[in-house]
Amino acid sequence: MTSSVRGMLVMLVAVAMFALMDTGMKLLAAHYPATQVAALRGLASWPFVVVWVLLSGGPGQLLRVRWPLHLLRGVLAVVMLATFAYALKRLPLAEAYALFFVAPLLVSALAVPLLGEQVGWRRWCAIGVGLLGTVVILRPSGQGLLSLSGLAVLASALAYAIGAISVRVLGRSDTTQAMVFWMLSLLALFATILAWPEWRAVRGEDVWLLAGVGVSGAAGQYCVTEAFRRTPASLVAPLEYTALVWALGLDWLLWRTFPDATTLLGAGIIVASGLYLIRGERRET
Numbered sequence: 001m002t003s004s005v006r007g008m009l010v011m012l013v014a015v016a017m018f019a020l021m022d023t024g025m026k027l028l029a030a031h032y033p034a035t036q037v038a039a040l041r042g043l044a045s046w047p048f049v050v051v052w053v054l055l056s057g058g059p060g061q062l063l064r065v066r067w068p069l070h071l072l073r074g075v076l077a078v079v080m081l082a083t084f085a086y087a088l089k090r091l092p093l094a095e096a097y098a099l100f101f102v103a104p105l106l107v108s109a110l111a112v113p114l115l116g117e118q119v120g121w122r123r124w125c126a127i128g129v130g131l132l133g134t135v136v137i138l139r140p141s142g143q144g145l146l147s148l149s150g151l152a153v154l155a156s157a158l159a160y161a162i163g164a165i166s167v168r169v170l171g172r173s174d175t176t177q178a179m180v181f182w183m184l185s186l187l188a189l190f191a192t193i194l195a196w197p198e199w200r201a202v203r204g205e206d207v208w209l210l211a212g213v214g215v216s217g218a219a220g221q222y223c224v225t226e227a228f229r230r231t232p233a234s235l236v237a238p239l240e241y242t243a244l245v246w247a248l249g250l251d252w253l254l255w256r257t258f259p260d261a262t263t264l265l266g267a268g269i270i271v272a273s274g275l276y277l278i279r280g281e282r283r284e285t
Helices: 003-029 034-055 067-088 093-100 102-115 121-138 148-170 176-198 204-230 233-255 261-284
Strands: none
Touching (some): 003 034, 003 067, 003 204, 003 233, 034 067, 034 176, 093 102, 093 121, 093 148, 093 261, 102 148, 102 233, 121 233, 121 261, 176 204, 204 233, 233 261
16 A cells, blocks of 8 residues: 555545534534634643653654744634634534535645645546535535635635645654644634633533544544645545535434435535545556
């Protein structure tokens, strides 16, 4: 198995973990402000990451880092999660994901001028086909893009894309442990400061939900950081499309929201584009 294929498989695991985390965030968003949900996401995952850092190299690796980029990632993480939590309060998980899928295109486009990556026409075609699937889900009118919730998802996608590019740059000098630790630490700090004036006491029945968000968020952050660190961003980013499969299943399981035929068609197009990328990578290597 090549390094690129391993990175793509790790990305698929990351997508699954983040789908579970986002489900927890959607449940939390019904009871807490968006900035507090972002803060709780960071705080819930932080203890797990600290244990991981202590068992895999120790705290020394956390200090020899590129601070400006880590601060940038912390700010981007707050923007990404707060805007996405705001949207999740008002949109079904599948619809929010469909709008968020503009992020892989942004990552691939930014990777060319900022990272100097070469994106061949086959890969561009696969990415374009995946985006076509999101257009199918949105319908030709694109009404979802005109709502405040839709704009919040697009802001989240842009913050994610810039953050993904920064991971590729940081990966040249900083460890995965340092990148995950400082992203979560700064997210928790910045989001808590913003949420403090409207902070609400955490309900006792939400403790287990927070634990689930913490575990899935920590695992997902590790996997996505490893994927972007070791694999070209333009290759792993389109695998975000597979999150729609998880969103469709979780929407039905928890909220009994079942997609119509058009949504299923768009989901099929998106998944097919991701599978084509994996098959093409195997053939090229």
